[in-house]
Amino acid sequence: MSTWKDSIDIFLSKDQLEARIQEMGKELARDYEGKDLLVVGLLNGVFIFMADLVRAMDMRLEVAFMQVASYGGNTISTGEVNILHDLERPIGGRHVLIVEDIVDTGLTLHKVRNMLLDRQPASLKIATLLDKPCRRNVQVPVDYVGFTLDDHFAVGFGLDLDGKFRNLPFLGVYNPS
Ligand code: IMP
Numbered sequence: 001m002s003t004w005k006d007s008i009d010i011f012l013s014k015d016q017l018e019a020r021i022q023e024m025g026k027e028l029a030r031d032y033e034g035k036d037l038l039v040v041g042l043l044n045g046v047f048i049f050m051a052d053l054v055r056a057m058d059m060r061l062e063v064a065f066m067q068v069a070s071y072g073g074n075t076i077s078t079g080e081v082n083i084l085h086d087l088e089r090p091i092g093g094r095h096v097l098i099v100e101d102i103v104d105t106g107l108t109l110h111k112v113r114n115m116l117l118d119r120q121p122a123s124l125k126i127a128t129l130l131d132k133p134c135r136r137n138v139q140v141p142v143d144y145v146g147f148t149l150d151d152h153f154a155v156g157f158g159l160d161l162d163g164k165f166r167n168l169p170f171l172g173v174y175n176p177s
C-alpha cells in the first residue's frame with residue numbers, strides 16, 4: 001500500500017535531531033549567559049526547530065518571529081526575498097540570534113541580516129538547523145550549524161516541499177522514483 005511518505009528517505013531520525021538540538025541549546029545558553037537575548041525565528045520553516053531549540057536553552061530569553069518567503073512553490077529558489085511579517089518591537093542595543101531552518105543560497109539571511117543590522121543590535125548571530133554550503137550564492141556568517149547537508153532537497157521537521165511534509169517528525173530527503 002502506498003502512503004504519503006513513500007517518496008521520502010529518512011536522513012536524520014527524531015533521536016539524532018533531538019540529541020543535536022540539545023547540544024546546540026547548551027552551547028547557546030553558555031555563550032549568551034547573563035545577556036538580554038532575543039531569539040528571532042524565520043517562519044514558516046523554523047517553527048519546529050525553534051520550539052525545540054529554545055526549550056533546550058536553560059536561560060532567560062525572549063522569542064519573536066519574522067515571516068519571509070523566498071520560494072515560489074518548487075525546489076528552486078526564485079532569488080527574491082519578501083518580508084511578509086516584520087518584528088513588532090525595536091531591537092536596538094539587544095543581543096539578537098536569528099534562527100533559520102536551512103541556509104541554502106544565503107539570500108534570505110543576507111537580506112534579513114542586513115535589515116536587522118541597520119537597527120543596531122548589541123550583537124547579531126545566526127543559528128541554523130541545516131546548512132548547504134555547496135549551494136551558497138552570497139556569503140553570510142553562520143555561527144551555529146546543526147548539520148551540514150550535500151545538495152539534496154530536505155523535507156520534514158518544519159521544512160516543506162510546496163507547503164507539504166512539514167509535519168514529518170524526522171528529516172527526510174525528497175526522492176521521487
Ligand atoms: P536561501 O535564501 O536560498 O538560503 O533559502 C532559505 C530558505 O529556502 C529556507 O528558509 C527554506 O525555507 C528554503 N529551502 C532551502 N533549501 C531547502 C530544502 O532543502 N528544503 C526545504 N526548504 C528549503
Ligand code: MG
Pocket residue numbers: 042043044045046101102
Ligand atoms: Mg524557511
